[in-house]
Amino acid sequence: MKQIGIDLMGSDAGYSIFVDVLPKVIEANPNITFHIYGTQEAMDAFKDQERLVKHVCSEEIDMDDSPLTIRRKKDSSLNRMMIDLGKGELDGVFSAASTAGIILTAHSNVKLKEGIDRSFLIAGLPTKKDHPVYLGDMGANAECTADNLVQFAHEAYRFVKKLGVKNPRVGLLNIGSEEVKGDHMRKEVYQRLKEDNTLNFQGNCESRDLLSGEFDVVIADGFSGNVLLKSLEGSASFFVSLLKETMMSSFTSKLAALLLKKKLYGMKEKINYKNYGGACLLGFEKPIIKTHGSSDETSIRSTVNQLIQLVNSPESVI
């Protein structure tokens, strides 16, 4: 029986967003015990159910808590869950709390894997093809070494394999496609990944090709990874506003917009990167999955299901 931890308190919408979703997920996964962490009030919102274990906590992490405050809240749902993960009592955890909260509580309570110096954030983004591309580090480490990037590549490769991709194609985020491009660190990482037979290295990936679908994993230092991720968010928002402006600019275009309403909404949802499911904090023995605080039910369900897929995957460690 696998054990999964769920922090009920991180979402902007509060624990209530789990009330409908969770009982169904529990029912659908008879090989998993679900541990929920939250306040007494949150616990009372859930009927007793088989394979549901309640952990009552007296505190919760707020979205804008400072690192100091996060560290002080020892009895927060998030910290309590990480303590249990660190003890080996859980096989994977989920939270919608702040990235800072998740990183801090994870590092306070859970050991990094042997041979891994840094944890890092990875997430899937929609591509032109029918599969996502996973980008990591997305911003956990503002400064990275060549060793870090090589470790990220291995962790990310294993992670995406566990999500069902057979031999994930790994790319290195760089400012040119040729081997000799980039700074010293990128040149070193390129050579080390190229000589590594244990992963399927495909060479450099320029940011303009991230969404091409030619890669399953793209490795970046946290600075440029974060610049890239937020740039996708920014340009999506720019395009949507430009499209709105175009649609509202004349009678004819308003008419056309009316005809397209549903389709345009679907398109907007596809490029809404903020909504794009879970990110995983890699580098630990067990998966730590987060989703955006503003995630809706659909997004929370899909992220929890991703965690279940990882936990159920044949190899027992990430």
Place this chain on the structure above:
Amino acid sequence: MKQIGIDLMGSDAGYSIFVDVLPKVIEANPNITFHIYGTQEAMDAFKDQERLVKHVCSEEIDMDDSPLTIRRKKDSSLNRMMIDLGKGELDGVFSAASTAGIILTAHSNVKLKEGIDRSFLIAGLPTKKDHPVYLGDMGANAECTADNLVQFAHEAYRFVKKLGVKNPRVGLLNIGSEEVKGDHMRKEVYQRLKEDNTLNFQGNCESRDLLSGEFDVVIADGFSGNVLLKSLEGSASFFVSLLKETMMSSFTSKLAALLLKKKLYGMKEKINYKNYGGACLLGFEKPIIKTHGSSDETSIRSTVNQLIQLVNSPESVI
């Protein structure tokens, strides 16, 4: 009388793209002498005209010439023009040649300004507001120091001021808006720019806010600046393909697309970053302006006009 140099050979379309444009530009600017550099064949395509000086060269730089080849072609139109710029015979130059070609020939022949350690590339991008934002370095330097970034900030501030913006708002590309965000270099640059009264520093700019219109200039190291720029290109292309797919997905949407044809084309052009006019190689006493090799007549005209604006600007140096 100001002197402007124009390399006729860099464009993908060859010198012919200048044949209609240039005589009109020359006529419209009676205070400027235009020096054109190109092969004998290119020269023959231009009638003699007042304030037009022809410089016949025996070679030209090709788009995919290696650095070694570029250096060897001493009599290329680009190199000859840079020699004259270095001698002080020109007040500014324009080329549509490769970035590598322009950077190499500039550094071989033209001295950097006193106090400037590196040249860098800057270009304007469309924002949500009715003015562009200038991003630099866009990729000339894969590795940068804090000194470089501070110098970029001053050069870029002066440059945008010359383009007519009164007190350009300067931002620092970073992975968070707060003062304490980013790597060590970014934290140092933040403090130095904040304490500097000679420019209008507005704090950190996250990549998602680049197109917000809240900044006139955003300073980046060449690695993350290039990642950001190419990411805008990539997501624009992704967005256009998504829009096409949406428009072609049913009879109704095809009808709507027909109604919107002209407007959607205009929108596509607005986000076509490849076409987005000139980039400037800053760090020298005189402006060096480049445009994409695939630029059309309109784009070439607007870039040459930008050069004229810079050359005519009250201060005599960039």
